[in-house]
Amino acid sequence: MCPVRYPSAMRRLVNELSKLPSIGEKSAVRLAYHLISTDERDVGLLASSISGCRESIRFCNTCYFLAESQKCEICSDPSRDESKVCVVEKPADVIAIERSGGYDGVYHVLHGLWSPLRGVGPSNTKVQELLERASLKHGTDSPISEVVVATGTTVEGDATALYIATALSEMGIETFRIAQGLPKGGELEFADDVTLTHAIQGRRRL
Ligand SMILES: [Zn+2]
Incomplete structure (x- = not known):
């Protein structure tokens, strides 16, 4: 008999979460369960803050710390x-x-x-x-x-x-x-x- 498997969308989420540092498969499943039972607006905020962070954060031209423009807050x-x-x-x-x-x-x-x-x-x-x-x-x-x-x-x-x-x-x-x-x-x-x-x-x- 075929074992019960997660729906494919859940499997994709678990797969992506387990690529994060310090997150093994068990933690990824726990996080995925948390996300599917969380308010949809909060999940949307999380998703947009992840992609927004990736788009707007760069390295400071002087010290290579995290920055949102050419110079970081410390160098400025x-x-x-x-x-x-x-x-x-x-x-x-x-x-x-x-x-x-x-x-x-x-x-x-x-x-x-x-x-x-x-x-x-x-x-x-x-x-x-x-x-x-x-x-x-x-x-x-x-x-x-x-x-x-x-x-x-x-x-x-x-x-x-x-x-x-x-x-x-x-x-x-x-x-x-x-x-x-x-x-x-x-x-x-x-x-x-x-x-x-x-x-x-x-x-x-x-
Ligand atoms: Zn800097």
Whole structure:
């Protein structure tokens, strides 16, 4: 006897939901059940906010954080100290540091880390854009006097930090490494606010 199967529209929904990070098939089925029993207007709002977000969100031309125009909110904020740049792996790290409230500089999001073992080189990240920004090739930014590399304390995070420090030292820019308080192998995104604040304040020279 053929087992009972979900209707094809439900199967398509479960299939799409299970492609999301951290969502296995069981969670996808649970979410799908929730959606089919939710008010139609709310489901419509969810669907339009997903497609609207995809259409309107882009990366900032300067720091590669999320933006709705050429510059993100942080780069457009005149109260931020543009001479200090905090380098992170991904946009979620910016959110984590901002939430901790202990940093008043600007950022540079790499969108990846240098990982020789996995064949990922500096050109697969926004490292070159950071070096161009630091050497003022874009010609619009204030001079950068200090860079804090706040990549996670993993092998890839350390390798990326060393690569950046070596390249920036040739330009005479001081480079520091976030470290203190973060466990070895630690991901910034999941660190608590106090640990992050101490990690940035307790940075060491590279
Ligand atoms: Zn920006």
